[in-house]
Amino acid sequence: MNLTIMRLALQALVGQRRGLVILALPVLLVALAGVLRALTGEPVSANAVVVEVGIALVVPLVALLAANGVLGPEIDDGSVVYLLSTPVSRYAVAASKFVVAAGVAAVAAVAGLLGATLAGGLSGRWVVVSLVVGVAGAVLYTALFSAIAAATRHGMIAGLVYVTVVESLLGRFLDGFRYVSVRAIAERLGEVAADVDLPVSDLSTTYAVVASVVLLLVGVAAAGWRLARFQLKGDE
Amino acid sequence: MTDLTLSGVSRWYGNVVAVNDVTMSIRPGVTGLLGPNGAGKSTLIAMMAGFLAPSAGDIRLGEAPVWRNVEAYRELGLVPEREVSFSYLTGRAFVQASAELHRLSDPRAATARALAEVDLVDAADRPISTFSKGMRQRAKLASALVHDPTVLLLDEPFNGVDPRQRMHLMELLTRMGEQGRTVLFSSHILEEVEQIARQIEVVVSGRHAASGDFGAIRRLMTDRPSHYVVRSTDDRGLAALLMGLTGVRSVALGRVGTGEAITVEVTDMGQFTLALPRLARSAGITVRELAPSDESLESVFTYLVQS
Numbered sequence: 045m046n047l048t049i050m051r052l053a054l055q056a057l058v059g060q061r062r063g064l065v066i067l068a069l070p071v072l073l074v075a076l077a078g079v080l081r082a083l084t085g086e087p088v089s090a091n092a093v094v095v096e097v098g099i100a101l102v103v104p105l106v107a108l109l110a111a112n113g114v115l116g117p118e119i120d121d122g123s124v125v126y127l128l129s130t131p132v133s134r135y136a137v138a139a140s141k142f143v144v145a146a147g148v149a150a151v152a153a154v155a156g157l158l159g160a161t162l163a164g165g166l167s168g169r170w171v172v173v174s175l176v177v178g179v180a181g182a183v184l185y186t187a188l189f190s191a192i193a194a195a196t197r198h199g200m201i202a203g204l205v206y207v208t209v210v211e212s213l214l215g216r217f218l219d220g221f222r223y224v225s226v227r228a229i230a231e232r233l234g235e236v237a238a239d240v241d242l243p244v245s246d247l248s249t250t251y252a253v254v255a256s257v258v259l260l261l262v263g264v265a266a267a268g269w270r271l272a273r274f275q276l277k278g279d280e
Numbered sequence: 281m282t283d284l285t286l287s288g289v290s291r292w293y294g295n296v297v298a299v300n301d302v303t304m305s306i307r308p309g310v311t312g313l314l315g316p317n318g319a320g321k322s323t324l325i326a327m328m329a330g331f332l333a334p335s336a337g338d339i340r341l342g343e344a345p346v347w348r349n350v351e352a353y354r355e356l357g358l359v360p361e362r363e364v365s366f367s368y369l370t371g372r373a374f375v376q377a378s379a380e381l382h383r384l385s386d387p388r389a390a391t392a393r394a395l396a397e398v399d400l401v402d403a404a405d406r407p408i409s410t411f412s413k414g415m416r417q418r419a420k421l422a423s424a425l426v427h428d429p430t431v432l433l434l435d436e437p438f439n440g441v442d443p444r445q446r447m448h449l450m451e452l453l454t455r456m457g458e459q460g461r462t463v464l465f466s467s468h469i470l471e472e473v474e475q476i477a478r479q480i481e482v483v484v485s486g487r488h489a490a491s492g493d494f495g496a497i498r499r500l501m502t503d504r505p506s507h508y509v510v511r512s513t514d515d516r517g518l519a520a521l522l523m524g525l526t527g528v529r530s531v532a533l534g535r536v537g538t539g540e541a542i543t544v545e546v547t548d549m550g551q552f553t554l555a556l557p558r559l560a561r562s563a564g565i566t567v568r569e570l571a572p573s574d575e576s577l578e579s580v581f582t583y584l585v586q587s
Contacts (some may be wrong), residue, residue: 117365122362125331
């Protein structure tokens, strides 16, 4: 872990336009909950707002932006060479950047889910769901998207395809897909913590915990591997 | 720890060979890596800096390999051609980040020293996005110098830098060479290399074409047959006189460009340039035009490669 790398990554993430988008997504979620409640005069549907919009869309999107914001642009334009021509291990650089991306994504995710829960007038159990699924979802999605970005040059598109096709479309019709769904794993952790039905109760808790740990390790290792094999290309 | 040794280094991309079996040793002092655009200079520097794996061969800094060895960066400083894109940082923050990443005991003082070295103190607290090309170049240099490296690699450091800053940069590199550091910079402009490099390595089409001090390279380049185009009031008369010079190998009359002219192949440039005006005056011939027809660097390189 390296504090300088972390500080630079944070500046790169929140100091640029990408930071505004990461901020805008949770704000929109909270606004949606607030407006729905003001119009209907009763608490919003937790399933419609917190789960289907918040957990299914806002959490993966902020993680996607954060994961691809700390490493991708610098590798694409080659300026990461200024960080790498130092005696800092490439894996330490990758781990530091991952921590920042996961942290920013977690803060944005929790802020959005928690804000929507409170603005929508939902019960205390949903506060716990917001905290647990917000943090777990953001961190695990960041790990997954870091790994995807290491494997393909089109990390953003591949990540979007994963969220829309694998999780939303196929996951809806084929139960088996929940074993490769970050959303299902994070929701399972939320179910265990908050005693709500999300509903992914047939996924074993052990599997969810083990899969989370494996995904985390793979995500950080993949980002480190990507940096270790980084090659400077000439302009010619 | 100050010698950079390349042994049989090649690099290919698919079936395109970018660097072909280069063996050279870069020693303390300023070395110029000279070659036309696309000759493989950037590829060579990327490999020397440990940012590209050689497809074959081996590059060592002292005894240690540079590829996959982040410890090498304690001794190595790199100024890539690539633009700094940390536009949201100030010049000082950018250099200080480098100082911190090198785990220097006093990053603040090292930053101040490096900024003073490259003469960027006044603008240091402005964001890099407001910097001119020359200032960005100096910020990159300060970041590469901050840990006091013994080996400094610079890829096309004079590109896009205005003449005054170029002179300053040249003085800086010369000074660093005199301090006993190994300084290597690439350029496609002969004059730049001549001014500051004691040792010159010429690379053409990925091959190590020539190596030597400034004088040796210059002789290779000037002692070759060169071609001149001469136009005068009496081409045929002047051609006959020129043929009498020992330093002239051939004279041809014919159409060059838009009109008739003499094409002279010269083996002794010094003798030819002295004799031409004298011969012309004694015969009452007026020389209207004298121009080298192959003075471009590419023709020089072509010659070096063929020899």
